[in-house]
Amino acid sequence: MKKKRARGRARPRTRHAARPAARPGGLTAPQALWLELMPFYIREAWLLDERRLTEWLALFTDDVLYFMPRRKNVLRREAHRELTPLGDLAILEEDKRYLEMRVARLDTGMAWAEDPPSRTRHLITNIEVEPGESASEVKVYSNFIVYRSRAETEQDFYVGTRHDVLRRVAGAWRIAGRKVILDQNVLTAKNVSIFF
Numbered sequence: 001m002k003k004k005r006a007r008g009r010a011r012p013r014t015r016h017a018a019r020p021a022a023r024p025g026g027l028t029a030p031q032a033l034w035l036e037l038m039p040f041y042i043r044e045a046w047l048l049d050e051r052r053l054t055e056w057l058a059l060f061t062d063d064v065l066y067f068m069p070r071r072k073n074v075l076r077r078e079a080h081r082e083l084t085p086l087g088d089l090a091i092l093e094e095d096k097r098y099l100e101m102r103v104a105r106l107d108t109g110m111a112w113a114e115d116p117p118s119r120t121r122h123l124i125t126n127i128e129v130e131p132g133e134s135a136s137e138v139k140v141y142s143n144f145i146v147y148r149s150r151a152e153t154e155q156d157f158y159v160g161t162r163h164d165v166l167r168r169v170a171g172a173w174r175i176a177g178r179k180v181i182l183d184q185n186v187l188t189a190k191n192v193s194i195f196f
Helices: 029-049 053-057 076-081 096-108
Strands: 060-069 090-095 119-131 137-150 154-169 172-182
Touching: 029 053, 029 119, 029 137, 029 172, 053 096, 060 096, 090 096
Parallel strands: 060 172
Antiparallel strands: 060 090, 119 137, 137 154, 154 172
């Protein structure tokens, strides 16, 4: 039995925002790109946690800048000063050559801070993607928690965000820039001997 509509009451009309054109499979271009990048970040985390650092280095372009600024406690009105800029005192400011030197040093057995080596677990979440400066680049923002344990009692948590520039090189994504921003203002770890 059909229900009668009350007189004088029109059925509410809904307005739909213009939707981006769908790709095959019903995905929009941003959704397809997001799904394409997820395996990249999952694999990167596994390479780090399995200590396959030479393979991890291959995910970077030759002109990469790997940057971890210091975080300062500042008043709200001075929020622009919270992170140290490039060229100022930073926790890490490394190019591809320096990253390669750090990885090679770990293989020598002379890096006492990593012998025995740390055990890490990288959890990468909240990935957001937006267009980059050129057609071959995208900007990717992600949050992370990195758990590190070493020897019997050393345990550290690192929490923060990463701002990446990914560039398509020979059909594959490569990291052309990474800015690692820790939420911690003071690091309680003895050193920063792992990668993020």
